[in-house]
Amino acid sequence: MLFSLLFVTTNFANKYVLSILKFTYPTIFQGWQTLVGVVMFRALVSTGHLDGLLHGKEWHECALWLPGMMFFLISIYSGSKALATLPIPVFLSMQNMSLVFRATADLIGYRKIVSVYTYVMMMMTLASALAIAKTDPQFEPDGYLWICVHIVSLGVFEIYTNLMKGRLKLRPTERLFCCYFYSVIVLAPCSYFLGDALEAATFPYLYFGQFYVGCILSGVLGMLMNLCAIRLHEANSSHSFLDISTVQSIAKMFCAATSLAFYDMSFSSTFNLFLIVNMLCTFGFSESSSHWRIQQESQMNHSKSDQNLETSLPWGLDEEIPAGLKRHELQQDMIRVQMS
Template sequence: MLKMRLERPRMIGVFCLLFILTNCINKYVLSVLKFTFPTIFQGWQTLVGALVLHLLMLSGKLDFSLKTLNSLYICIFREDVALWLPSMFFFVGTIYAGSRALASLPVPVFFAFQNLASVISLTVDVILKSKVNVWSYIFNMALVVSSIGVAKTDPQNNTDGYFWVCYHVLSLGAYSTYQKLIKGRLKLRPAGRLYCNYVYSMILFAPASYFLGEALEASKFPHLYFAKFYICCGLSGILGVFLSLVVIQLEPLLESSGISLDFLSSAAKIITSVLSLVIFPFTLTVPYVSWLAINLLASLFSEELLPLAHPSNSNVVENT
């Protein structure tokens, strides 16, 4: 127990650091370097993720609970992987749309709309007749109202960015909802799910980059021969997969602490949003900042009160 208490703060610190670095580096590549080729960028990230996970599995550091995982052909046709297949599809939509949205929108705005996935989760809980704390209704309604306020007061008003962030939220909500529907039936461990997500995404993005013409356009990218581009892309892929692995390890450590992973993610989003104001150019107005602050603060409690009141109904939405 003492070891767990000592390990928990360290893991929380590592999670926050990886979360901040991963999102800031992604934003830098997508908006500052303007590498707006999501099939290539996400294809690279998922390739790195799959390789890292596979190496960890071969070294015995991870157990995917699939003895035949060395053979991708057999893995794909296993019953558990087949059951997880819709989640892989939603995962692709989530990271593709997220990449398009983050390239166009400021980091705080991206997070503010991403928080709407909590509203989808709450709606599903109501439909499934799960017990929901009344405060969760209030804070989730605050998320909806503040998101509308952010869009209405945005001085830049990037329509394309808002379209893709809405697609990102719907995909993230579908990903979370499907996990609830198959809860108890899926025996595939979290690391195995992550591995299958990466492999499936990599298989889809590779031909898509060619057929969508992004591979040809990327060959003309002005920063293609700059070291900073490759360093950032490499860090993005490596930090991203380790962030996901930390989430997997951190979840059981938080179960007995009264702190949900959603709460921790919301806190990390606030820290990252504040730092992004210093790192990236951002047009500010008083109403705009006010709505963003309401949204990010409301997200701290939109799901945190649920697991405290009803531990059996606690839900953790994975970060992508």
């Protein structure tokens, strides 16, 4: 429930700044959000709410996460550009196309193909997303171009994260902090070289309080949403209903539905149908893949425990062998007594 609330409010705050106020300078907007994230990280560490970041870590361990930082930066930049022009339901529906990359990540991680039901849900999600773009009454080519970049970067980020499991020594919070810190370093000079800093100086709402409130809320809520997602992902090991992908799909449906009351959007009957199909199929895919993933992890854990049991008990569970060993030890003691 908390994640869904943070997800909705974060998207609403971003949409308000990007579309209503039309602050379409992603290097500055995303640079501000990631800067807020870095400051909040330091504050949470100082107050003891988070463990120390990057303590005892070598530089090459952080360098191993550099591709992940790059894909994270591309995803937030392109996502900001796409959300500025696309309605929230369309943005979230198109974002569901990243399920292909999630299934690929599961294939790489578990070396098994997902179930038939999961595969069908994924194909229906892709087909409905393409149909949404085809039947969109407010079709914006630039918005759909940037959402494609966002989908690819988000998917590659997830695949790379799965590939680095077991090799990367950074905790999830440390990885997020590195992504935020890297984004601040890169976006700060880019805002000048790309001209966003000069254009933002003429922004008409620059001295309006609602602009600053929206920017502060977007940064703080986005940071809290990411931390909540990390907590949910950690809790997923023991509870299937807490799977982050399932919770996120529910949050997307709730966000898309409630956004209709706050933001204008044109509809058609077929367009509405494809939106509903996309959201429902995404939920079906997330629910099915989470159960499938838990089954695979349980099988892997059972196989590891069996191997450990065989290693620790090479004689099996036979009760007669320890008795035989005791008789053998008595015979050895008798031989030693006779020799002495």
